Amino acid sequence: ADAQTKRKAGKPISADLFGIFFEDISYAADGGLYAELIQNRSFEYTPADRWGWHSFTAWEYVTKGFGYGAVNVESKSPIHPNNPHYVVLTIEEPGQEGIGLQNNGFDGIAIKKGEQYNFSVFTRLLSATPVPVSVQLRSRKGEVYGEVSFTADAKEWKKSSGVLTAQQTADSAVLVMVAKAPGSLAIDMVSLFPANTFHGRPNGLRADLGQAIADLKPRFMRFPGGCLVHGDGLENMYRWKNTIGPVEERKAQRNIWSYHQSLGLGYFEYFQFCEDIGAKPLPVVPAAVSCQNSGGTWRIGGTGQKGLPLEEMPAYINEILDLIEYANGPATSTWGAKRAAAGHPAPFHLEYLAVGNEDKQTPAFRERFKLIEAAVKQKHPEITLIGTVGPAPAGEDFEAGWAFADKNALQIVDEHYYEKPEWFLENKNRYDSYNRNKSKVYLGEYASRGNTWFNALAEAVYMTALERNGDVVRLSSYAPLLARTGHTSWNPNLIYFTGTTITRTPNYYVQHLFSNNAGDTYYPDIITLNNNKNTGVSCVKDSKSGDLIIKLVNAGETSVAAKANLAGLVARHTNAAVTVLTENVTDKNAAVTSATDKLEVDKVISYEVAPRSVALIRIPAN
Numbered sequence: 128a129d130a131q132t133k134r135k136a137g138k139p140i141s142a143d144l145f146g147i148f149f150e151d152i153s154y155a156a157d158g159g160l161y162a163e164l165i166q167n168r169s170f171e172y173t174p175a176d177r178w179g180w181h182s183f184t185a186w187e188y189v190t191k192g193f194g195y196g197a198v199n200v201e202s203k204s205p206i207h208p209n210n211p212h213y214v215v216l217t218i219e220e221p222g223q224e225g226i227g228l229q230n231n232g233f234d235g236i237a238i239k240k241g242e243q244y245n246f247s248v249f250t251r252l253l254s255a256t257p258v259p260v261s262v263q264l265r266s267r268k269g270e271v272y273g274e275v276s277f278t279a280d281a282k283e284w285k286k287s288s289g290v291l292t293a294q295q296t297a298d299s300a301v302l303v304m305v306a307k308a309p310g311s312l313a314i315d316m317v318s319l320f321p322a323n324t325f326h327g328r329p330n331g332l333r334a335d336l337g338q339a340i341a342d343l344k345p346r347f348m349r350f351p352g353g354c355l356v357h358g359d360g361l362e363n364m365y366r367w368k369n370t371i372g373p374v375e376e377r378k379a380q381r382n383i384w385s386y387h388q389s390l391g392l393g394y395f396e397y398f399q400f401c402e403d404i405g406a407k408p409l410p411v412v413p414a415a416v417s418c419q420n421s422g423g424t425w426r427i428g429g430t431g432q433k434g435l436p437l438e439e440m441p442a443y444i445n446e447i448l449d450l451i452e453y454a455n456g457p458a459t460s461t462w463g464a465k466r467a468a469a470g471h472p473a474p475f476h477l478e479y480l481a482v483g484n485e486d487k488q489t490p491a492f493r494e495r496f497k498l499i500e501a502a503v504k505q506k507h508p509e510i511t512l513i514g515t516v517g518p519a520p521a522g523e524d525f526e527a528g529w530a531f532a533d534k535n536a537l538q539i540v541d542e543h544y545y546e547k548p549e550w551f552l553e554n555k556n557r558y559d560s561y562n563r564n565k566s567k568v569y570l571g572e573y574a575s576r577g578n579t580w581f582n583a584l585a586e587a588v589y590m591t592a593l594e595r596n597g598d599v600v601r602l603s604s605y606a607p608l609l610a611r612t613g614h615t616s617w618n619p620n621l622i623y624f625t626g627t628t629i630t631r632t633p634n635y636y637v638q639h640l641f642s643n644n645a646g647d648t649y650y651p652d653i654i655t656l657n658n659n660k661n662t663g664v665s666c667v668k669d670s671k672s673g674d675l676i677i678k679l680v681n682a683g684e685t686s687v688a689a690k691a692n693l694a695g696l697v698a699r700h701t702n703a704a705v706t707v708l709t710e711n712v713t714d715k716n717a718a719v720t721s722a723t724d725k726l727e728v729d730k731v732i733s734y735e736v737a738p739r740s741v742a743l744i745r746i747p748a749n
């Protein structure tokens with residue numbers, strides 16, 4: 128009877144098991160989720176971002192109608208010292224069409240017929256008479272898709288804005304901004320956003336990509352990286368305070384993945400997005416050391432300095448404590464007031480904070496990590512702090528990371544691994560033997576190497592094991608989430624996109640199925656099947672809906688008979704919904720076929736799991 132009661136009670140597992148990992152890699156932020164359509168809007172690109180880039184990258188000087196003048200990049204009296212460069216346009220003769228600038232966007236500017244686009248720009252008039260400026264969305268051949276105008280008339284920096292309505296759909300338009308009278312003006316922060324951003328937020332995110340992410344129903348979102356967090360030199364570390372406040376005052380910086388971070392998508396926008404999609408925010412801050420504690424010695428300008436000097440640690444620790452106040456403090460607190468000023472007086476309910484990313488377990492790292500951890504624990508015991516155990520699934524740093532975690536009784540540690548699909552099948556029991564009394568696990572980055580259906584199946588098998596071990600694995604996130612086709616710094620990814628398209632990979636559909644059907648109680652010993660390395664099963668209950676959810680994964684080539692004994696869990700005969708994912712062999716863009724059906728459920732379910740499929744049986748509460 129005891130065994131029966133135990134069986135019926137199940138074991139509590141993490142309600143936050145399935146989340147997402149967002150890193151600004153492969154144009155995931157600028158040119159990606161961040162909806163800004165103008166590339167290099169503030170003329171801050173430099174050769175350090177990428178070889179050959181400069182202040183005028185993505186821009187062209189246009190003098191089509193026989194006008195003439197000059198364009199220069201200058202830096203005297205900028206809008207803000209954090210945003211030092213701007214363009215000076217001098218118009219000697221505007222010609223018939225005016226002279227000025229053209230921006231080519233990120234692989235062109237994608238627009239949709241009938242949709243509105245919010246244009247804005249900062250100008251400073253350098254000549255005596257005001258200069259009228261025309262702004263057009265055009266095809267590269269000159270066809271006009273939408274137009275607005277303004278007059279540069281202020282001697283100090285002034286923001287002008289207007290709305291353009293697209294008269295055509297085009298995936299590769301350009302923005303042309305030309306002055307129509309002689310004069311001279313300084314220009315900066317040229318911006319164009321679709322009016323339709325995700326949840327209509329200003330300075331917002333791409334609606335379609337935001338929705339594809341929201342559809343995953345992630346329980347948490349880790350941001351802003353990855354390696355991006357620690358950077359490849361102390362000056363390249365991601366400092367959250369540089370990413371809040373008016374966008375024209377944010378300090379752009381080099382992206383470790385060889386491009387540029389405008390930081391227009393900054394901490395406020397991350398928190399806001401998390402709230403909009405119902406995900407708990409999980410920021411990762413650097414542990415005051417840069418990539419592999421190297422100080423970026425492999426690149427030009429790398430100082431080799433291993434970590435922030437110890438005398439700078441008190442200030443750095445305050446920076447982290449301020450982040451907690453920014454997220455959770457009352458609107459009357461110093462940093463809570465900045466959140467309120469950005470339009471969000473209510474707190475963002477930060478629960479998790481990760482410190483470090485795959486850091487080498489050196490004395491420099493450990494010393495700094497311990498200082499940060501002690502300060503956070505002391506001032507904010509309510510925050511769950513997540514440490515790092517370096518690149519996994521094994522190896523020197525991994526072992527050393529765990530030894531450090533054990534010694535310091537860390538609450539949760541972050542494991543990362545990218546392996547072949549076979550590895551995931553062969554290692555599906557990895558967490559069964561983890562010591563329940565030690566640190567818990569955040570599987571912060573994982574992926575089987577590839578986007579085939581077999582990769583997705585291997586991950587699905589593994590995810591059933593994550594559920595089985597949801598008492599020790601508290602959080603998990605596939606990585607990376609987003610990549611712009613043609614700009615991938617890393618493969619595979621969960622979602623690929625261009626300016627107009629979104630491709631959900633087979634791996635996405637598996638994440639979607641698991642995350643939308645997660646539970647918080649796990650029932651062992653419910654399902655029997657011919658268990659082999661290609662199969663994975665789980666039975667969980669979602670306490671919110673009361674539904675019982677069975678997942679049956681078969682990555683093998685032959686069908687497998689499964690039986691679920693629900694005695695004590697299902698009170699009466701009922702109808703369950705069955706969803707089966709299989710490979711879509713006819714339409715590669717759809718990747719996966721999802722078929723739904725009904726199943727009559729009694730105390731015992733018998734189900735034949737088709738080869739290469741994931742079956743989900745959702746039994747409503749009764």
Ligand code: AHR
Binds near residue numbers: 150617
């Ligand atoms: O996910 C891509 C990269 O893989 C991350 O930036 C890093 O943490 C890991 O090595």
